[in-house]
Each structure stands twice: as structure tokens, then as C-alpha cells.
Amino acid sequence: MDNQYAIEMLGITKVFPGIIANDDITLQLKKGEIHALLGENGAGKSTLMSVLFGLYQPEKGVIKKDGREVKIQNPNDANDLGIGMVHQHFKLVECFSVLDNIILGVEPVKGGFLQKKEARERILELSGKYGLKVDPDALIEDITVGMQQRTEILKMLYRDNEILIFDEPTAVLTPQEIDELMQIMRNLSAEGKSILFISHKLNEIMAVADRCTVLRKGKYIGTVNVKETTKEELSRMMVGRDVEFAVHKEDRTPGDVILHVDGLTVASKLHKNNAVRNVSFDVHAGEIVCIAGIDGNGQTELVYGLTGLEPLKAGSVTLKGKDITHASIRERSISGMSHIPEDRHKHGLVLDYSLEDNMILQRYFEPEFTSRGGTLRRSNIRSYANRLIEQYDVRSGQGAITKARSMSGGNQQKAIIARELDKKPDLLIAVQPTRGLDVGAIEYIHKQLVTQRDEGRAVLLVSLELDEVMTVPDRILVMYEGEIVGELDPRTTSVEELGLYMSGAAGKGAASDSAAAGPDHTKEQEEVLHE
């Protein structure tokens, strides 16, 4: 029987106590197409995928494979049906080789012995066929994120999966790697694989997908042909209103130097080299400076050095003319530094504390919240938290006493932003403030950053998202292997140029280590010399 659909999920309804996660959702994946699944956080994408993988049983609806109704009780059933998934966070064994990871769980054995030779041939054949360049013998911990992802894709292909699900696959890649991935996805679909591409990045969906299904708040909004739609229409379907993509900001002349960093060097925890090497820059009042770069090029350590989470090996940090090189974290905070941390669960919040206790995390010791006898002033804390909740529109189940753990990612981030901005800092360090958030929340956070700038504060933004790097800051500093390899003006530069700097192909990293340097580097050096 000829059926054009590889997998069909018809009228899926999944109810959790108090919430309908999926409400009569239909998703039809044609054979050989790239089908995008678009929706904000909490729209029900994850629930729908969990239903497909048999982790949840739907209350209503049927799943059909090749037109035949199937029951998926657990992930093994899904695997038997040829459904495979590349997770957002890779599921690889770090100290195993690429080959070992691919065959993990389906090892070819003869008489109890591994037959790696067969596996190797098969992997090389697959990797040639789809253009998935990997080194089968390299250890996962040594290879790039892009290659790790290709390993994950090979894992699915090795298992003869026909339906491939990519869960936000571009979040960790460079622009060049994203292009490569898009090409790989096209190759795969040309070979007859059906691809489900989960994303909330509209550019990528427009670039690669054939059709797109949009979910909003657990409801099915519609399926459109990507060729016949626009970015604006998709975003309207996803959010339910018009979204501003452009970040509106007026030109401003930067004021005095707020943050002055000179020769900053921070040791690495992973290897013997320094993670941050001799980095110097200034951030002025009323400007947003963005540190761009691929993840793992020293941005995290740079921020740790600035905020005092890690000691400096060399160099100095000056805030408003005051030397804070050796100041404690608390002293820096009181001197006017706010820090929206990269990892909101690790650093930003005490998840088992209530929202109100998290709101006072940076100022609980102030007389407003702690009496002279050392007891907490609960009623002041409550009213302070309520004010922030209202002002910054932080939504939660039970208001101030909600456990931070039970809140959505966007609202957790809003809580952190409320806490950090309410300190009225001179310098705001925001590290990937929009990571994992939906367009509505991103729009909100970008507005807040620009507001801070317009109120005359210095903002240091660290970002991996190209859209953000291109639209939010006034200046871009590109970091590569622990050094600042270029300074770009977002108004004049292009994504391609930025990508070259980020991958070390342009700027300081491209030239020999010390002598020859790109024009941007020279400028950087001059700035340092002038001090």
C-alpha cells in the first residue's frame, strides 16, 4: 500500500494534572521531507516527542507508521520502528572513541568478541555517503562539537533509522558548522530519510525545511509550506502576536570608561594552557559591548575572572577607576557590578529556595532584609519580592513563595534579571542571557539590555547567538582560543566576516602567534598602549 507519510501522529492529547500539554495535535511527516516543529518553550514540543518515543502514553490519538497504526509503549518500540533522535545535549561517552560510541548498544559480536572491523567499514561507508566527516578513532572529548553531532547522526544511521529527529541541533554550532549541518540534512532527505527538525530559530527553518508545524500553548496552530510563508507569519503563528525582530536603539555616544580590563589572564581548569590570555578592553557607560565567539574559547573563564569567581593569573580589572583585581565577589557586587550568569541553575538560583529568597540573594545582608540581631525580616522580603515580580512580570504558580525549581526557564531568567537590574549596577555582565528562551522572552531581555544602556550603564554581553551578536551590541569583540582576535562594528560587519573571526580564520588567530596581526588586532594593541 502506498502511503506518503512516514509517521503520523493524529489527534494526540496528553493531559497532566492541571495542564493540557498536548491538545489534539496532529503531525504528519512525509517520507523524505524535512519537517520543522516550531513552538515556544512550553508549547508542547517535548511532550509530543516523548509521546512519540513511548515515554508518555497519550490519552487520545493514534500514531501511524506507513499508514499502519502502531503502539509505542517505550523507547525500544520507537527504536524498532526506526525512529532516532539527536538530543540537544549529546548522549555520548566522553572517553570512548567515535566508533565505540556509534556501535554502543548494537555492537557486532562474534563468539563474544567485538567485530570492530565490520563496524568501521560500515561507518566509513555511511559517512562517505552522507558527507558526515568523522575520525572513527578520535575520542569524543578531543573532537569539536560539530563532529560530536555528526557522530550522533551516524549513530542513528548505523541503526538504520528512517525517521530522524533533530532537537535544536544548531544551538551549539558556528555559522559555518550550521551551514554544513543544513547540507547534511538535505543529503539525508535526498536519500529518502524523513527528518523532523525541532527549532525556534526561524532563519534555519526558512532555509532548510519543506513544511512546518506550529504549536502554541499545547495547541495545534497549523502546518504550512515553508516556501509559501514568511518569517513574520511563522512567528505570529508561534507567539500569537507580532514580534519585533529588530532591536530598536538610538545611537548614543558612550560616556566614561566604567570597566577597564588590562592584560587579563586566567588559568584553565581543563588544560595546562591559560583559558584567557592577556585580554585587554574597555566598556564605557552607555554602551553594550558583546564578547562573541564559539563556546569554549575562554568566554566563561573571562567572566569568572571579572566577577571574582576564579582568581586571575595576571592582569588587572578596574571598575569606575577603582582597582578590583583582588576584591572579593561580594565587594565587586557592592561596588556596582551585576552578573547574569551563564548557567542559571548552577549559579543564578538556589532552586530549592522560594522565589522571594532568590530575589534577595545579592542583598539579603542589607538592613532592609536582616535585622540587627541577624534575623531575616520576612515581611520586607515578601514585599520587596512582590514589587520585583510585578515590575518585571515574573510569572509563577504561587507568587513569592513558589519554589524556583518549579518555574519555567523564561521566568527563572526573568527573576535573575529582576534581581540583578534592581541593584542599579554601573556594570551589567550578562552571559548568554537568552539561552534556551523563546522569542517573546528574548525580545523582552533585549529590550531590558538596551534600556540599561540608555540609562547610562555599561553592559558587557557574552553571547553565542549570532542574531544577538549582530543586533544588540554597539561593539563586538571576538574571542578565539582565549584571546580577543578582533573588534567589529555590528553596523558594518557581516555574519560571514564574524564567522571567520570566530573560527580563527581571520584576525590574530589566523596569523602567526605574535608578530603579524590583523588590522583589528593592531587597533586593540594601540588601545592598550595608550593607557
Next chain:
Amino acid sequence: MNKKESILKKPAMQTFISSLACIVLGLLAGFIVLTFIDARGSGKALLDIIRNFFRYPSASVALKYFGNTIVKTAPLLMCSLSILFSYKVGLFNIGVAGQYALGAGLALYAALGWQLPWYVCVLLACAASSLLGAISGFLKSYCNVNEVISGIMLNWLSLYTANMLLTIVKETTSPYTKNIVNVNQSALLPNMGLDKLFNNNQYMTIAIPLAIILAILVWFILEKTKFGYELKATGYNKHAARYCGMKEKRNTILTLIIGGALAGLGAAMFYLTGYEQWMCTQSSVPGMGFNGIAAAFLGGLHPIGAIFSSLFIQHITEGGAYVDKTLYCSQISDLISSIIIYLCGFVLFMKLFLNKWLTRRDEQKGGRS
């Protein structure tokens, strides 16, 4: 959602139910073991354990023996406070057993060897035990040594230090230390009239009200003060604590120092009543510290809950002594109370179980609606 469900979902209620379930399970397991050994007397033996001092028909005698149970509850409560205090800060202070042993050693030596008054003995015991805590805390903060490992090692060190120290002040003919009553009356904790309340039980001292006050104080510090806010933040998420400028290393050390002080205080509270003498040849740390772990968990890791759980565990332990020795060997009482105490530690597990059951029930309900 109906009313019954919302009550079951309250954390305090869940803890209470879980604790009760653990107690029932423990008693059941004890009963099974007794039946296996000798079916004839198992029912009666279990009853003996539960009845403890209630077996005495005369109210006044029962009261006196009730006093004995309470006397031993005070140190147990202190040990469980030590455990739960550090547990709230994310530390598992298994060194409590050694801290208790060293506290006992110092308290008794100060009383018998140096002939010091009781308050000095108490302070010395506290100081020695907090020093032990400080060592564990320092190792944890600056050398990344797990406090469980250093705690267990220190347990042995402290046991033999106490044994060595107390051998100097032991009776010549027995392995036990001299009786404080005969050597230095000033080292006995004051009774403050409590002995009269319990039918002239001379071991009833200020230790009992003091232990209860300390339990309330621990609760107050953890829940109501800036200090407790900092400590708990460190325990829940030390990265976040560091991020917002708390001194998480200092907090770790301070927590274990306080934990040690509580355990040492417990030891002094018990041995300075003269109720029991230290046996200088003992080759394992007193069980009080480890029972403290069970009491802390059975009490739902709440200082006030610990008061009741400590009393229950001590009650069972005492009751074990009344098991019919003609049917069961003399170790049986310890065995049964250990089994019950062991299962009492499963409160968190029970809670998990209860929650899973509730979610499943909710899911099924959601499915039907």
C-alpha cells in the same frame, strides 16, 4: 482536586505518614525475625519492646524508668541535631559518632582526672568535638576531602583517644571509669528539681530541658536568621552561594564545627549524669552517633521532629532489654531495635514512594477526565 489529596501533598503530612510507615515496617520486620528464631514468644517479645517501662504496674516505678529513657534521649537528640544541621547545609556529618566519643572522653577526664566543675567539663567536651568537626570541615573546604571519609577515619582516632585518656581514670578492677558520684560531685549536672518530678530519678538533670531548647534554637537559626539563610543556600547550591558572594568555605567549616559542638554537648549531657560509665576497652564507637542519623531522618530532618523521633528510638532501644532471655539470646534486643532503627532511616524513600503513587493516581485521574 479534592481536599484529601491536597492534605496528602503537604510536605509535613508526607513526612509524618512516611515516618509512621517506617515505624510500622520496622516493627513488622522485627516481628518476622523474632518469629523465625522462636515463634512461641515473638508476639510477646515485640510487645515487651514496645511497652518498655509501661510494663511496670506501679505508676511511680514506671515514671522512674520513663526518666531513664529520657536521660538517654537527650544525647540522642543532640546527635540527631548535629546530623540534621549539617545535612541542611549539604554535609553528611558521619563523624558525629567520633565527636560524641571524644566529647565523652574529655567530659569524663575533666570530671575525674582534673576534678573540674560540670560547666567546665561541658565546655571542654564541646571544644574537643568542635575541633574534630573543624578538621573535617577544613579538609572538605581546602583539600576537597569528602567529609564522610574524614569523618569515619576520625571516628576511630577519637575512640582510641578517649579510651586512652579514660584508662588513666578507670577503676583498678574493672574496665569502667570511676563513678563521678564517688569522685567529684561538682561535675554532676544540676538536677534543678527535675529528679523530684520523676520519682527521685537522680539522673534527671538540666540536660533534658537544655536539649529541647537547643532543638528549638537549631530550628530558629536554620529558618529565621541570616546565618541560616546563608548556610542553607550553601547546602542547596554551593555554586550559587559563591556566585552571590557568600563565603562557602567558611560556611562549610562553621557548620561542621557547630555539628561537632552539638555532638560533644550531647556526650557531656549524658556522661555527666553518672548514669553510665565509659568502658575503656570498647572497640567500637558508641552507637549513639549512628542512631542519631536514624533519629534525624525519622524526624523528617526537622529539629522539632527530631525530639519525638529520638524519644521513640530510645524507647525501642530500652524496651529491647525486656525481651524474654529464656527464649532469645541476650543480643536479640539489640538486633531487633537495630532492625527497627534501620528501617526508620527509610523515611525519604517512603516519601518518594508516596509521591510517585500520588502522581500516578493523578495521571490516571487526568486520563479519565
